[in-house]
Amino acid sequence: MVSRTRNRPERPATVERKASVLEAALNCFAVNGVDGTTIQDIQRSANCSIGSLYHHFGSKDGIAEELFIDGIQNLNRGMLTKLRRCKNGEESVKAVVGQYCDWSTRNKDLARYLHSRDIEFSSEARIRLKEIHRDYIGAIYAWFAPFVARREVRVLPVDAYVPLISGPIHEYVRRWLSGHHENPPAKVKSLFADAAWNAVKG
Amino acid sequence: MVSRTRNRPERPATVERKASVLEAALNCFAVNGVDGTTIQDIQRSANCSIGSLYHHFGSKDGIAEELFIDGIQNLNRGMLTKLRRCKNGEESVKAVVGQYCDWSTRNKDLARYLHSRDIEFSSEARIRLKEIHRDYIGAIYAWFAPFVARREVRVLPVDAYVPLISGPIHEYVRRWLSGHHENPPAKVKSLFADAAWNAVKG
DNA sequence: CTTTTACTAGAACGAAATTCTAGTTACGAT
DNA sequence: ATCGTAACTAGAATTTCGTTCTAGTAAAAG
Numbered sequence: 001m002v003s004r005t006r007n008r009p010e011r012p013a014t015v016e017r018k019a020s021v022l023e024a025a026l027n028c029f030a031v032n033g034v035d036g037t038t039i040q041d042i043q044r045s046a047n048c049s050i051g052s053l054y055h056h057f058g059s060k061d062g063i064a065e066e067l068f069i070d071g072i073q074n075l076n077r078g079m080l081t082k083l084r085r086c087k088n089g090e091e092s093v094k095a096v097v098g099q100y101c102d103w104s105t106r107n108k109d110l111a112r113y114l115h116s117r118d119i120e121f122s123s124e125a126r127i128r129l130k131e132i133h134r135d136y137i138g139a140i141y142a143w144f145a146p147f148v149a150r151r152e153v154r155v156l157p158v159d160a161y162v163p164l165i166s167g168p169i170h171e172y173v174r175r176w177l178s179g180h181h182e183n184p185p186a187k188v189k190s191l192f193a194d195a196a197w198n199a200v201k202g
Numbered sequence: 203m204v205s206r207t208r209n210r211p212e213r214p215a216t217v218e219r220k221a222s223v224l225e226a227a228l229n230c231f232a233v234n235g236v237d238g239t240t241i242q243d244i245q246r247s248a249n250c251s252i253g254s255l256y257h258h259f260g261s262k263d264g265i266a267e268e269l270f271i272d273g274i275q276n277l278n279r280g281m282l283t284k285l286r287r288c289k290n291g292e293e294s295v296k297a298v299v300g301q302y303c304d305w306s307t308r309n310k311d312l313a314r315y316l317h318s319r320d321i322e323f324s325s326e327a328r329i330r331l332k333e334i335h336r337d338y339i340g341a342i343y344a345w346f347a348p349f350v351a352r353r354e355v356r357v358l359p360v361d362a363y364v365p366l367i368s369g370p371i372h373e374y375v376r377r378w379l380s381g382h383h384e385n386p387p388a389k390v391k392s393l394f395a396d397a398a399w400n401a402v403k404g
Numbered sequence: 405c406t407t408t409t410a411c412t413a414g415a416a417c418g419a420a421a422t423t424c425t426a427g428t429t430a431c432g433a434t
Numbered sequence: 435a436t437c438g439t440a441a442c443t444a445g446a447a448t449t450t451c452g453t454t455c456t457a458g459t460a461a462a463a464g
Contacts, residue, residue, distance in 0.1 A: 014411075035237075035322045039452060049413045050453085056411085060452065117319050120237045159374070159383040160390060164397055168369035172361070180335075181361040188362060195366055199397050216442075240420060251444045252422085258442085262421065 018056050021046045022070065025063050030109040034064060034119065065125040069132070071110045076136045078103055083140070089147035093200060094193040097169045101185035101192075104173045112177045137162075151202040164199045168192050220258050223248045224272065227265050232311040236266060236321065267327040271334065273312045278338045280305055285342075291349035295402060296395040299371050303387035303394075306375045314379045339364075353404040366401045370394050 010018075024046035028037040039060055043050055057063045082099040086092040104111040121129065144161070147153040156164070169192045173185055212220075226248035230239040241262055245252055259265045284301040288294040306313040323331065346363070349355040358366070371394045375387055 010410090017411090033322045038450085050415095051413050051455095052411070054453070115319075117317075120235055157385065157390065157393070159377070159385060160393060163370040163373035163377070163394070167371070167373035168365040168401075171365035171369035171372055175361070175365070183359065183361060188359060191359070191362060192365070195401050199370075199401065212441090219442090241422085242420080253424095253444050254442070256422070 014056070017046075017048060017052065018066075021048065021053065021056065021063065022067050025067055026109055026113060029064075029067075029113055029116075034116070061120055061122065064119045065121060068114065068119055068121075069125070069128060071107075071114050072129070072132060074107075074110075075103055075114070076132070080136075080139055080143075083143055089144070089152035090197055090201065092144065092147065093153070093165055093197045096165055097193040097196050098189055100166065100169050100173065101189045104177070105185055108177065111173065115174050115177060154200050154202045156200070161200065165196045168195060216258070219248075219250060219254065220268075223250065223255065223258065223265065224269050227269055228311055228315060231266075231269075231315055236318070263322055263324065266321045267323055270316065270321055270323075271327070271330060273309075273316050274331070274334060276309075276312075277305055277316070278334070282338075282341055282345075285345055291346070291354035292399055292403065294346065294349065295355070295367055295399045298367055299395040299398050300391055302368065302371050302375065303391045306379070307387055310379065313375065317376050317379060356402050356404045358402065363402065367398045370397060 021042065025037070025042050028041045028045055031037075032041070039050060039053060042060075042063065043053055046053075053063070057066060079096065079099050082095050083092055086095050141158070144153060148155060169185070172181075172188060172192065175181055176183075176185060223244065227239070227244050230243045230247055233239075234243070241252060241255060244262075244265065245255055248255075255265070259268060281298065281301050284297050285294055288297050343360070343363075346355060350357060371387070374383075374390060374394065377383055378385075378387060
């Protein structure tokens with residue numbers, strides 16, 4: 001477990017195989033849920049052996065964790081890239097909402113999986129996730145700090161910004177992903193973007 | 203499975219036993235997570251036999267489902283009761299936020315469990331949950347309809363109300379329950395209540 | 405060319421969910 | 435009151451499924 005993640009670079013075949021396993025796993029999870037998916041399902045779907053799975057991921061939860069972490073990082077990266085093209089507080093707040101809509105629509109299965117929280121994370125993975133979250137939130141706050149400083153954005157308890165800006169669209173998307181309502185996020189994007197800006201503007 | 207749920211009323215001892223199993227299960231889930239809890243853990247903790255568990259609940263997921271459904275209904279009931287004491291749109295919207303804070307604080311383990319989504323629901327349970335949700339949402343909309351009719355509350359796409367009103371506080375509470383921030387919901391209750399009202403007032 | 409290490413393979417193992425068989429207890433009908 | 439039936443309890447037997455283990459093959463390093 002220790003030696004696997006350090007040292008030598010992975011062979012090209014390894015990178016491919018790991019990617020194909022994660023893809024296969026996501027498909028299985030999307031169809032049968034995490035618990036409903038067996039190691040054999042993944043192994044068959046990825047055309048590899050059990051030994052290979054365990055060599056690369058260590059456990060079933062290991063696969064689930066890596067998929068989860070990759071997904072979060074993909075989402076975060078996209079968000080920061082989008083954000084850094086914005087010129088002011090209003091554009092930024094609205095971009096957060098818009099990007100979340102777009103990403104979730106483009107990556108439905110992955111979005112559903114990230115919402116599902118069906119994974120028993122190892123303590124290592126939990127620590128890793130905390131780090132990722134801390135770094136991400138740090139970058140986000142750093143981006144918004146100037147807008148708050150010049151009172152473009154309202155001063156609030158730090159923990160309140162994310163819920164106020166992203167809470168409604170998260171809730172909407174979660175419901176949409178589980179089939180609760182008709183309109184795809186694109187249809188309500190600007191409504192929620194306006195509401196978010198309204199909630200935090202100075 | 204079919205005959206169990208119809209026909210004869212349950213004996214008093216049965217009601218007690220089922221309740222004690224659900225309580226035991228919630229404790230185990232809170233400590234070790236759903237996956238980390240074995241049937242034996244529950245069985246020992248509830249002082250009953252494996253046969254008894256399977257007689258009453260059919261499976262481990264059956265226990266998890268019933269706990270989930272009971273929890274949702276408890277939450278819904280409390281919300282409607284609170285709501286029906288309100289006199290106007292503003293009071294109602296703010297009551298939704300306040301009641302959610304209070305309930306989650308009073309029932310931390312259950313709230314965490316409801317947020318966890320760690321359950322593979324059977325199709326029966328999924329249908330049941332849809333029904334419950336439909337009825338609940340129906341009652342909520344019926345309550346708010348008059349306020350919308352007289353433009354106390356803004357006219358919006360139906361699917362937007364819940365996310366706009368409850369989205370932020372849901373997000374906040376979810377983060378609080380998983381240890382992300384300091385302030386208990388009570389501390390930010392009025393902030394989020396005001397924001398919710400602001401988002402939907404006419 | 406040899407040695408080492410990454411990687412693949414699938415049979416064997418063990419833990420935990422579920423099923424099965426054999427009961428016991430409550431309760432309505434006769 | 436007692437008989438028959440269905441609710442309920444019990445825990446051993448079985449099955450399922452994640453994980454480990456042993457035996458290899460392919461590829462890179464020396």
